[in-house]
Amino acid sequence: MIISIASGKGGTGKTTVAVNIALSLKNVQLIDCDVEEPNDAIFLKPQIEKTESVSLPLPEVDLNKCDYCGICADVCAFKAINVFKPISKEGNVLFLPHLCHNCGACAMYCPKKAISEKQKQIGIIEIGRSGSIEYVCGKLDIGEIKSPQLIREVKKKINKNKTVILDCPPGTSCPMMNAVKGSDFCLLVTEPTPFGLHDLNLAVETVKKMRLKFGVLVNRATDSRIIDDYCEKMNIVLLGSIPFDKEIAKLYSKGDAFLLTKDKYKSFFIELIEKIKVHCAVKL
């Protein structure tokens, strides 16, 4: 079973929940898909056994062979390659690597074979373990923006024989969607604040559109019923809540998973997973 942990709003407790679920289960694989700022390792302190490089092909244009026909620019859906034809001045080709989606069409369609592809690293994947937890983490290189591509590579490490926990990036854009895609259940972690509710609603709309099964978990729960009321109104499963507890915050700030010290939560997370399993068995 693959459970993705997402949120919409950042800082609601995805990592906290992902790490604590992983610690309460047996035969589990935790994958940190938040490749722009992975931090599961802070709490799990895993031993890294293997590091793999992830690269993508980028075109290189040999201007000596180029006749500025412009076919490469025509086939590029993202305007990453631009041809300025020689009209009253010499021609030029401009490649904008951050717009490129690495499809290879420019090289494939170039009639002069002036475009070749070169591999460029965008990030790494770390594989290791923390106790019995199998740990996988994607780390995007500084200055790179292609997190969806790296997330897709990271997810190729999914071990279907285990319960897989995907710690996803915040937001509802391409990185988040690539991370939650294909999961059996998406757990949306939120907080009982207007911001939490606003972004939860965006996340709910996103996962609904993706036809994923999902439920909500409230973190830093207070007396506010803002999320409860929303879930009731929208007919969304509310799976539980973690209280606003200073002790949890202290443990968090030290980089300790609170489950290890606060034993009563072990059953909370085990029950949470049981509830998720029940929901997964129910057809949408």
Next chain:
Amino acid sequence: MKIAISSMGETLESAVSEKFGRAPYFIIVNTENMEFVSIKNSAESMQGGAGPEAVRQLSAHGVNAVLTGSLGPNAKSAIEAAKIKAVVGLSGTKTVKQAIEEYKTVSK
């Protein structure tokens, strides 16, 4: 010399567009005889890469210089690659005609 001005409309009396890549129109003026053509910017509603696409259109018209409000980073790279001179900082309160006349006085 051919100068392109990012514009809100299709005439010399139109207001200057402060945006370059997503300007609705470009007015291309021949400064020797003040003859002009207006082109609808096909990049106006593009999802991404509007700047380079706008530059490509101007480059295809043989434009030597561009007057506009501001250039995005992609447009800036493209303008340099296309070897077109760019003058930025134009205000949207000016008309295209005023912008050209000002440019002509300054560059004299």
